[in-house]
Amino acid sequence: MNFEKLIENAKKKAKPSKAEALEFLSLGTEKLGDVLFLGGKIRDHFRGNSISTCTIINAKSGKCSEDCRFCAQSAHHNSNIETWELKEKEAVSEHAKIDSEFGSYYGIVTSGRGLDGEDIDKVAETIEYFKKTGIPQKVCGSLGILSYEDMLKLKKAGLVRYHHNLEVSKNFFPKLCTTHTWEERRETIEFAKKAGLSLCVGGIFGVGESVSDRAGLLFEIAECDPDSVPLNFLVPIPGTPLEHQPLFPLFEALKIIALARLIMPDKDIKIGGGRVEIFKENHALPFLAGASSIITGQLLTVKGITPQDDIRLLNSLGLVRN
Numbered sequence: 001m002n003f004e005k006l007i008e009n010a011k012k013k014a015k016p017s018k019a020e021a022l023e024f025l026s027l028g029t030e031k032l033g034d035v036l037f038l039g040g041k042i043r044d045h046f047r048g049n050s051i052s053t054c055t056i057i058n059a060k061s062g063k064c065s066e067d068c069r070f071c072a073q074s075a076h077h078n079s080n081i082e083t084w085e086l087k088e089k090e091a092v093s094e095h096a097k098i099d100s101e102f103g104s105y106y107g108i109v110t111s112g113r114g115l116d117g118e119d120i121d122k123v124a125e126t127i128e129y130f131k132k133t134g135i136p137q138k139v140c141g142s143l144g145i146l147s148y149e150d151m152l153k154l155k156k157a158g159l160v161r162y163h164h165n166l167e168v169s170k171n172f173f174p175k176l177c178t179t180h181t182w183e184e185r186r187e188t189i190e191f192a193k194k195a196g197l198s199l200c201v202g203g204i205f206g207v208g209e210s211v212s213d214r215a216g217l218l219f220e221i222a223e224c225d226p227d228s229v230p231l232n233f234l235v236p237i238p239g240t241p242l243e244h245q246p247l248f249p250l251f252e253a254l255k256i257i258a259l260a261r262l263i264m265p266d267k268d269i270k271i272g273g274g275r276v277e278i279f280k281e282n283h284a285l286p287f288l289a290g291a292s293s294i295i296t297g298q299l300l301t302v303k304g305i306t307p308q309d310d311i312r313l314l315n316s317l318g319l320v321r322n
Contacts, residue, residue: 010265021215039258039290052293055099060110072301079239089126102307106137114144124157151195162192163200169216202230206248233274261290276303
């Protein structure tokens with residue numbers, strides 16, 4: 001495989017072919033150095049030593065009507081997580097104040113297929129409350145499948161970015177979820193884009209998909225033209241249908257990160273769920289492979305890394321938060 005040619009093409013924002021992507025994902029561990037070299041070179045070209053960080057709040061937990069096989073928040077599964085209804089604006093804003101020094105974006109995340117009109121109004125009020133109380137972060141919403149009208153309402157309130165993952169490839173999606181379709185997710189992303197919101201679109205790996213599905217998902221994400229691309233790696237949770245799925249191999253995760261950088265060279269490649277479990281003490285490796293962003297602090301139903309530890313890590317690597 002001609003790594004130098006792939007790097008030069010990426011610098012011109014020329015995507016690899018599907019065949020090249022599949023060849024890249026088939027590389028053996030003897031090519032670890034080449035994988036890190038490629039991802040790091042492209043990241044350096046477009047992002048330098050700049051790293052973005054964001055934090056999130058689990059603003060509404062559990063009782064989700066959807067049956068996504070990996071998710072502990074689904075009412076179809078028996079994961080015994082703590083549940084609560086949508087938090088009040090004061091509680092969300094207080095959490096955001098605590099996190100204000102740790103990320104430029106703050107994500108309000110809710111469980112469920114989507115929010116009804118009353119909860120949409122409540123989230124809009126929360127976002128407006130942010131502005132009134134001087135909370136500095138840009139607000140991102142991860143609120144499920146919404147209409148274009150809902151997106152406009154949230155944009156007017158001050159929402160800056162919308163997060164909505166494709167999760168897996170169009171081909172594999174029916175094996176992951178049966179209560180909504182890949183097309184519905186894709187339509188939601190288009191509504192957010194049409195409303196003028198920045199996009200955060202990613203997926204999850206290690207849920208039983210093929211190598212071809214992994215490459216296909218990254219190309220499908222690229223077609224959405226997001227600003228931020230969160231890559232999540234399955235953490236098998238007891239009580240979910242995927243509780244016995246093996247942990248995703250570290251080298252395979254590094255190849256996913258580097259390939260995402262190769263396909264979307266100028267995007268913010270973000271590492272989300274599974275960072276603790278997959279990379280363990282090797283938390284520098286995702287950045288070497290091409291990542292330029294992390295979700296820090298508390299996650300939803302899997303472990304995160306404290307912002308203080310992440311800041312120490314970035315400082316030790318000479319990376320600068322933006």
